[in-house]
Amino acid sequence: xxxxxxxxxxxxxxxxxxxxxxxxxxxxxxxxxxxxxxxxxxxxxxxxxxxxxxxxxxxxxxxxxxxxxxxxxxxxxxxxxxxxxxxxxxxxxxxxxxxxxxxxxxxxxxxxxxxxxxxxxxxxxxxxxxxxxxxxxxxxxxxxxxxxxxxxxxxxxxxxxxxxxxxxxxxxxxxxxxxxxxxxxxxxxxxxxxxxxxxxxxxxxxxxxxxxxxxx
Numbered sequence: 001x002x003x004x005x006x007x008x009x010x011x012x013x014x015x016x017x018x019x020x021x022x023x024x025x026x027x028x029x030x031x032x033x034x035x036x037x038x039x040x041x042x043x044x045x046x047x048x049x050x051x052x053x054x055x056x057x058x059x060x061x062x063x064x065x066x067x068x069x070x071x072x073x074x075x076x077x078x079x080x081x082x083x084x085x086x087x088x089x090x091x092x093x094x095x096x097x098x099x100x101x102x103x104x105x106x107x108x109x110x111x112x113x114x115x116x117x118x119x120x121x122x123x124x125x126x127x128x129x130x131x132x133x134x135x136x137x138x139x140x141x142x143x144x145x146x147x148x149x150x151x152x153x154x155x156x157x158x159x160x161x162x163x164x165x166x167x168x169x170x171x172x173x174x175x176x177x178x179x180x181x182x183x184x185x186x187x188x189x190x191x192x193x194x195x196x197x198x199x200x201x202x203x204x205x206x207x208x209x210x211x212x213x214x215x216x
Contacts, residue, residue, distance in 0.1 A: 002176040006127035009172055013164040019157030021125070024114035027084065028073020028106035031066050040067040041104040043075065045083045048093045048110070051126060052183040054100040056191065062105060073106045078122040080113040081106065082129060082138075085150030089142040092129040094122065097184040100191075111156065118166060121173035123180050128161060 019025075030042055039061040046058040067074070075081070075095045083091040086109065095104075106112060115125045128134060137159060142149040 002123070002179050003127055003130070005172060005176055006124065007131075009164045009168045010128070010131070010162055012168075013162030016161055016163035017157060018128075018159040018161050021115055021119035021161075021163060022113050022157070023116040024112060025153055025156060026072040026112050027108050027110060028070070028112075030060070030062055030107050036061040036063050039063045041101045042107050043081065043100070043104055043110060044107045045086055045088060045091070045109045047100070048081060048083050048088075048091050050092065050130070051094040051096070051180070052099070052187045054093070054187070056100075056194075060107075067103075067105055070105055073110075073112065075101075075104045075106060075112065078114070080115075080122055080125050080129065082111040082113060082151075082156070083109065084111045084156070085109055085142065085148060087149070089149050089151060090129075090135045090138045092126065092135075094126045094180075096122075097181060097188070099184040099187045111151075111153075113156075119163065119169050120166065121169050123173055123176050124169050134159065134161065 028042070040063070042060050042062045044058075044060060047055050049055060077096050077098070079095045081093045081095065083089055093100075095101075113125060113129075115122055119125060129138075138151060138156070139149070141155045141159075142151045
C-alpha cells in the first residue's frame with residue numbers, strides 16, 4: 001500500500017537529481033583491526049535486507065569507545081541505508097524506532113541518506129530508492145566499473161529522479177507514517193520473540209525448565 005501511494009505522486013514529479021533532495025550522504029567505518037565480538041552493532045551489506053527485515057545472524061560490532069569517536073556513520077531513526085558496493089549494490093533499508101537497533105553505526109560499504117526540506121520525508125526517500133527503475137539505474141552505474149561494482153557519492157547524487165511538489169510529499173509522509181512505524185514495531189517485537197525462543201528452547205530440550213514454566 002505504501003509503495004503504491006508513493007508511486008501515485010512520484011510519477012507526477014518534475015525532473016531532478018537525488019542530490020537536490022538530500023542533506024546528508026555519508027558512509028561509516030570499522031577500526032583497522034576488524035570487527036569486535038561484541039559491543040555496538042556495525043551494520044554492513046550482509047545485514048541489509050529491506051525495511052522491517054534484517055539479518056541478525058551476521059552481526060558484527062565495534063567497541064563503545066570507537067563508536068563515541070565517530071564523526072559520521074552513526075545511525076539515527078529515520079535514516080535511509082543504501083548498500084553502495086558489491087554484488088548487491090542498491091539494496092536499501094531504513095532505521096526507525098530502534099529498528100534494527102537502538103544504537104548502531106554503519107561500515108564503509110553503506111551510505112546513510114537523510115532528506116532535506118525539498119522532500120521532507122525519509123519515507124519518500126526510502127521508496128524512491130526502492131523504486132525498480134532507480135535501483136536499476138544505481139546498479140548500472142555501479143556495474144560500469146571494471147573492478148568490483150561500487151557507487152561513489154557523485155554517482156548517487158547525480159541519479160536522475162522525479163520530484164513531486166513538496167506539499168504532496170508532506171501529505172504522503174502523513175499518510176504512510178503510521179504504516180511505517182507499525183512495520184518497525186512489528187519487526188522489533190518479532191526480534192524479541194526470536195531471542196526469547198533461542199533462549200528458552202535449549203532449556204526446554206534439556207529439561208531445565210518445563211513448558212508450563214516457559215509460558216508463565
